[in-house]
């Protein structure tokens with residue numbers, strides 16, 4: 377199978393990477409079913425990368441319908457070690473303005489309906505998740521964005537991403553509550569992805585593209601899909617440049633990541649007691665520990 381060390385998951389408004397060369401579309405099946413869409417392998421800055429449109433290229437999947445396990449497992453099957461997520465988010469802070477970028481370092485889970493583990497069916501594992509983002513990958517992303525000196529936008533290093541269930545946007549009371557918790561941005565997708573990437577020992581970090589002020593701001597209209605997509609179209613080019621520069625730096629100097637050994641002390645069940653079918657299903661995740 378084709379291979380790529382760097383994966384990119386594009387969210388709302390980012391359904392393809394324009395700069396990819398020598399593109400190959402790969403239909404991948406996984407023990408968790410098919411991913412959101414075909415994976416697009418291509419060369420960016422001289423390096424093979426794998427791109428996936430999180431909601432499908434025609435945006436046909438709700439956040440609650442996303443096949444998170446298949447998406448991460450497919451990346452693992454391609455040999456991905458670093459996964460960059462690009463996501464639209466609403467701002468929960470006055471100073472974080474639409475068109476700004478944030479590289480969050482924390483998450484708060486407000487989802488109710490997501491499968492966010494590969495484990496179960498006879499094998500128990502508890503990954504450490506106190507630091508849910510790979511700090512070295514996050515640093516590569518922030519340094520890459522900063523180096524571009526993009527005009528008229530502020531880049532925030534760190535911040536808390538609230539992951540809500542959706543698909544309806546928040547109520548004002550919810551939005552005010554998240555603000556009172558000190559959270560920075562809100563979206564509907566990144567937390568299950570980050571958990572599963574960690575279980576799959578893939579370094580994960582998010583480039584969050586601020587598209588709106590959610591619904592709490594007295595001087596701004598409440599978020600609408602139109603607002604999100606319009607603002608993403610405005611800074612989609614910058615987002616792609618930022619990802620391209622991140623890939624260049626990652627390929628030149630791939631950083632170590634604690635995520636790459638996340639399962640070392642996480643698996644509780646003795647592996648010889650794990651049912652064969654489960655061992656086979658999770659083969660790629662377990663192989664180095666068997």
Ligand SMILES: CSC[C@H]1O[C@H](OP(=O)(O)O)[C@H](O)[C@@H]1O
Pocket residue numbers: 386387388430431439462463464465542563564565566601604
């Ligand atoms: C289209 S607005 C809401 C939608 O946008 C964000 O998607 P993604 O994280 O994939 O960029 C948000 O999480 C919602 O899924």
Ligand SMILES: Nc1ncnc2[nH]cnc12
Pocket residue numbers: 464465466467540545546562563564587588589590591599604
């Ligand atoms: N305000 C918001 N809430 C949830 N997801 C979003 N994606 C973009 N803006 C959002």
